[in-house]
Amino acid sequence: MLREKLHFRSTDVPAAERFERWREYLARTHAPMDLVSPHRQDFRAELRVVELGALSVWPASYQALTFDRSPKLVRQSDPETCHVSLVVSGGGEAAWGKCATSYSRYDLHVTVSSTPVRIRAEPDVAGGLVRSLGVEVPRSVIPLPRRHVDRVVGRRLSGREGPGALLALALTQMSRRSSGYKPADAPRLEVVLLDLLTALFAHACDAEAAQPAENRSRMLRLRVRAFIQENLADPELCPALVASAHHISVRYLHRLFEDEPETVVQSIRRQRLAGARRDLVDPALMATPVCDVAARWGFRHHAVFTRAFREAFGMSPSEHRERHQLLDREPEASSS
Missing domain, CATH: 2.60.120.10 (Jelly Rolls)
Known part of the structure; x- marks a missing residue:
């Protein structure tokens, strides 16, 4: 035995x-x-x-x-x-x-x-x-x-x-x-x-x-995109973290996306801003302060979030929320 x-x-x-x-x-x-x-x-x-x-x-x-x-x-x-x-x-x-x-x-x-x-x-x-x-x-x-x-x-x-x-x-x-x-x-x-x-x-x-190199690259890009989407709320999310999670160098990560329409940093920023923009006009989140919405999407600093939001959408987060609320009230005013 x-x-x-x-x-x-x-x-x-x-x-x-x-x-x-x-x-x-x-x-x-x-x-x-x-x-x-x-x-x-x-x-x-x-x-x-x-x-x-x-x-x-x-x-x-x-x-x-x-x-x-x-x-x-x-x-x-x-x-x-x-x-x-x-x-x-x-x-x-x-x-x-x-x-x-x-x-x-x-x-x-x-x-x-x-x-x-x-x-x-x-x-x-x-x-x-x-x-x-x-x-x-x-x-x-x-x-x-x-x-x-x-x-x-x-x-x-x-x-x-x-x-x-x-x-x-x-x-x-x-x-x-x-x-x-x-x-x-x-x-x-x-x-x-x-x-x-x-x-x-x-x-x-x-x-x-x-696997053929092209297939490996394509699958790795898919895994990277999924990882980014799942971790947008993490303020630490950055190319170095993404690369480390997939056991590749930051240089290789950037090379992986060099033929894509946006860089990894741009993709993270765009998706965070898009998510925050949706939350700002979500009826269930209307009482949530703008700074808390920003934090939900990985923005540590309110000023950085406001500046990035204005550059992307031509108005501040507060203005975007107020405009949406005004548009929602207009039909009610017309009917009265």
Whole structure:
């Protein structure tokens, strides 16, 4: 039988202590995280850590849970590990920086201990359990350039086909308690698992690189545009942030849009102003101060917003709102 490093089962712990013991257990085996759950008063969970040399396999089941590894916690402790999880049942979402990806049954997702991340996991049915199979590996033993691993962090990878399906099958088999495994098998299984992880990462990077350059550029532009639309309210939104979220340089971002009718900065500004212009005349927002409307669309300073609005539309935000209100009242005056 393969050696278990640790085994946590909530039913072995008094109900009032279960959630805190679970948090401590994860901090010892992985890295410090803040945890939130609606079931913390009587938390149900089970986790085994099976050692395979430098690697470890993590069969886990737990109630609805949010894992939050903040920048502060990363600074406090970073074991420089990579964690790949196979969703067996349930689903959820992972968010890192300004990006987010959802996961469902038989998806694989990758996190690294050096990158802040928030993972929300939910069972398929209320009151049920999320089930996952994880494998943790030191980044130093992965025989790929560091940038290759970084490119798959946060991405949703398939556990139904290709190298992902082979990895899913191996994790499923290795996680089972079986007398068919002997301690001497661990080093051999470590090699097999590391090869499968390497193949998965390389396959994901190759699939991206195999697309024609024109297709890659077009898809990247679509992702950039979607990202900008989703983050217009963020006052920090700028080319540097957009480039960082997509793992490209600012120079490449600008080159990506050099044939477009407007630059990234112009696109952000136009969309923010258009959104603010709509909100200023929205009947549901008539009582909202102009400065608050500006803040809703990422403008920190009222004066900057007013100047930009006047340049774009030939009048101040207040004048635009007043003119619209006057036009709305004219039909009433005519009918009387």
